[in-house]
Amino acid sequence: MELVQVLKRRLQQVTGHGGLQGLLWVFFRANDIRLGTLVGEDKYGNKYYEDNKQFFGRHRWVIYTTKMNGKNTFWDVDGSMVPPEWHRFKCYPFFPVFYP
Structure with missing residues (x-):
């Protein structure tokens, strides 16, 4: 029974990232593949997830x-790209989800 749940979750990861190509792009950028609930999106287009x-x-x-202030940021990710209103969501995980 647990094997079925593991396979189902892996299939959700593939489909949740837009297929195999989207899954590979996320893996190459973040070195991790996660599945979670979209909590929100900031003014720059960063997406915040929780699982x-x-x-x-x-x-x-x-x-x-992938684009911020007219600059291609596909490979240049940095923690300073998070605006102040979303900083608490990322750095203080014991607080409930905050929706700016």
């Missing part, structure tokens, strides 16, 4: 935008 099935401290993450 409470992950252990504490890794249950919230950011998928950074």
